[in-house]
Amino acid sequence: MGAKSRGGASERMEARSVLSAVLLADSFTQRFLPVTLEKPKALLPLVNVPMIEYTLHWLASNGVEEAYVFCSSHADQIKAYLDASCTWGSAGDGGGSNMQVTCVVATNCKSAGEALRLVDQKDIIKSDFVLVTGAVVSNVALAPVLEAHAQRRAQDRNNIMTMVMRTASAAQAARMGEPEVLACLDPATKRLLKYVELAGAGGGADGLAKGGKGAASVKIDASFFSERDGVQVRTDLVDTHIAVCGPEVLLLFSDNFDYQSLQRDFVTGVLSEEELGNKLYVHEVSREYAACVSNLRSYDAISRDVLSRWTFPFVPDTNLLPPSGGGGAASTFRYSRGHVYLEAQVPAPRGNSLVSDVAVGALSTIGDGCHIAQSTIGRHVRIGKGATIIGSYVHDNVVVGDGASLVGAFVCEGAVVGPGAALLPGCIVSFGVVVGAKAVLPHHARATLVSPSAALHAPRTDADGFGSGSEESDD
Template identity: 25%
Template sequence: MIESTDINVEYCEEERLTCVLVLDTFNIYINEIVSHISLPLCLWPINGRPLLDYTIHTLIQSNIQEIILLATSYSNEICSYIMNSQWLRTYSKFIKLIPYEEARSLGDCLRNLEKENIINHNFLLLYGNGTLLTSEKLNTLFSVHNENIRQDRNCIMTLVYRQLNSNHFEHPSYTDDQHVFVLRDNNTHRVYVYSNEYLDKYQISLDLFKQPNITMEILYCPLDCRLAICSPDVLHLFQDNFDFLTINEFVQGVLFEAKITGHTIYSHLYETGYFLSVHNLRLYMKGTFDILRRWSYPLVPEIISSMDKQLFSIVTTLVSSQIKLNDSDVSFYNISYPIIYDKHNIYKQGDIKLDRLSNIEQDVFIGHNSQILSGVYLRRSCIGQNCIIGKNTQIINSILWNHVQIGENCIIKNSIICNNVLIRNNVQIDKECMLCENVIIGTNVHLNQRMIIIASNFITSTGIIDEIEIIKNDDISISSENVKCSNSKQRSNSTSSSEKFINSSNEEIIVSNSDLVGIDGFGKELIFNSVHDGQAENFEDTDNDEDDDSDDDDKNQLNAFDAWGYRIERRENRGSSVISDDDFQEEVIRTLKRAYKKNLKPNNIIDELNILKPTYNVSPTEFEQSIIRAIFLLPLENQIANPEQLNYWNTLKLTMDKISQTILKNYMKITNEQAQMLLLNEIDLICLEYIQLIGVYIANILMYLYDNDVIDEQWILKWYENKQEKIKNNQLIIKLEEEIYYDKLKQFVEWLQNAESDV
């Protein structure tokens, strides 16, 4: 039963327990994903409810008497959620929504809040998306902060952490963007040194250890709850210091000026209890599965649903006629279905159709009006409302939103599938992929890990997608035929180009990459507009304004982590960069880029490459491998940075005609068997690594190299025979997604053999 809390009682201002939620991660990569979903991260669904619901329920149970929501972008959607979920109607004096659409950092939000002049007492601050999943009551933190102030009147903030019981790098709740080093007094818990930099060594002044009655302890990578108890002075300091953009900068600034201003900061470490701040995609998925496994009890689906029944009446009309909701989001806001909790942590919401031959293993949520056909295997996954899962499909550690349709014999692992997505038959989606709204994945497509697929460059209206393809969910029978859909008119008339261009009524051009999503698919990979150091660069020269250097530094500091929470500087083969992090490889890349841009003569480039070899002390084989990978991967990087320009093969051909074939001829002598085999093996590895992007062009690549005397037919045939021998002896197993590559390779070799016999 829900505890009765009289939170509408008038309180004295100094007694009011206030919590401020900053509903934005201020991560450009997450916000760019959000722009293709039109739903901010704080409203993403977790087991049938918006993420923010869980945080507000926790605050209610913690007897918090005032919640202030600071909304930046998508404030209309957040306002719609609040009003239509009946929070404001039930607690009219409980929640305040303050939009700050111009805010670009946490510091901007708190400076604007200071101008409102509505807080003159201690308050909880939830930052980093403003969504915290916890099993603990948070009102006790006010007592902790008050005790710190009683001992030290200069205390203005208490940071909250959770102790990790295992190695932090291996702990599933830890992501790179939570790295923090804290040196504090073991007795009073006052913080003396604070750093969020990822360093092997931290320098600590010996003067700290000379202070009397102080025993220092180190908190290395505790779980950052993105939670702090603040005094009103915190807002004043943000107002006076415009350099403070983040909490990290604020804490470091206060500690640096401690001797001058006298302000101090303390910390509080929870030894037990469940805490998870959801501010990136990995933590969003972990929070979903933790709730399914009931680690966050009492924050579990059936209890949240029962609370709704006690707190609210079910609403079927909008509170405000000026606020319109997307059909796929209505269930988040104002429709509550009963949830049945079954053994093995199986949750069934409302009416579902479950085939008796399906296998629902454990930790699974199935939303209202969803259909699970025969042979389906589900484990640790969340299925939204009005979804159809085709026969013999496996879904593991994945989240499906509403109105998702998946064909037969598909495999989906560790991925997020948003509203109104169609996945056709025999599709495989690897871990940490995300399909945004209205994407269609074609038959027999294999998506490699950590790919984000969008339906257009802009937020796409329902009408445009309806024109392309739409499957009505009204009166759906359990027959699998409903999963199979005919191609749209646009597809049937498509050309052989790898990209489809579709004009909408408002003259917006939508681009689809058929190399990636299939000829019967619709979508393309999301390439972030904001490029961080280490990510792909365009071949074209750009004019850099030196006056913007400081702004760029601030952006890089705010966005040093990608949407999954990985540190960008040490990513390997992720996102838009496809080039190795090896120093020599990078130097070869830079040399070739400069050659392409400035139209340098091939002989000059060869001389430069030869000079690099002794400088980096690489072996001859490593030297040649780096050159081959640079030549064949650079066009792919250019295509990723400019997806609306030429496809990979056309880009590669341009670079080959210009410089690359001369470089290959110099190092891969056509009479040298070892060099020729190395060239073929490296091309083979690259094609298998990027089958959909490069591997499908293997016939074009070999034909070009053969026609231009870069490689001889005898080496191609010998290399191919060796591969076939390995396949025959089961030394080489062809995967399902590799069949298209080997088919095209076989076609080229058969043509080559026939051409040789004709001669």
């Protein structure tokens, strides 16, 4: 069903030129259970910085003046965090240009589609806007995307969306744990003609290999060739969850209540209703970085990319982003050889091997004889003598006992890993959990103090891809 006409829509879109963004802070998935039973994914630390900070600072650095943060699950925590945070100024402007951030709360929304319908009902978006999720890490310059989108809109108002997609090899895409995408493009205009998530790709991150919406083979409509000499069939593009949209996108969500997901429902729905005239385009990036933390595998991959400096300037030692639990104060990281980052007030370890790709937060202590590689350590963490931490993520105020071993583990704030304990690859230890001395948590174990709901028993679709514990470089 097409979008209904609304009186004065064009006048409303032209009434203001403020660049706005809609940020979906809720992922509407269960991929980070049991951690997200207690804290929203957007506030979980990624290399010691809340994920949402990467997205907000990137938007501000690209001249976005208004950001509407939509939150559903744990909305009170997100609102409190944003209320207490400092302003988000454009990078390099000395704080003179600040982005206004407004929370839009609806605790009963269950999908991105419902969220965007509510945004439309509130009538807060008057012109073209940036649509992004709250876990995007990017250094992409938006100006060329906005300019190309505006030029297409000036020629035809039915050019309603420009999706930012990044070129990636099959191996790079697999690191993110997402299904492989097949996209058909007009090579001259980059108009998107077909978008399919392929079955069995991405390590089954969304169950597509088990009979999902994807397909092992794809039929190309012969009509694609009637208006153009050729069609690009691409499987090397990864959706970054960044798009520039016209207000018509919100209208289409309001008029089609079966649209729940942006990619699977909206994009495929618009492409299948070509007779309505709405067109989608792709802006391809290759030298810049853009990725979304959508599951534990992508959390691991993007953390390593940040440590390896692919996300510059959003890397630890530029100290642009406030650390988790820092009260809005800037971090104090210093860079050392091998992509090792230590904050101030971290005592110089003796007899330790900080191998490579390691970040250690302020006021953390590391005992003698430890081995730490490809891991992040939060603030106020105490690590005992002889501990081994490889490919793991240890958040603030964690205690790791003497001789403990963490390989490919995810350990939340306030947890305790006792002396001699072992966390095998894929383990998740949630907030405040105590793992006893010499205890061994098996592969992909998940420990929490919260009584789990039925949702906790959802398939662990991304567990296989997280927690390899490898010390190999991802460059």
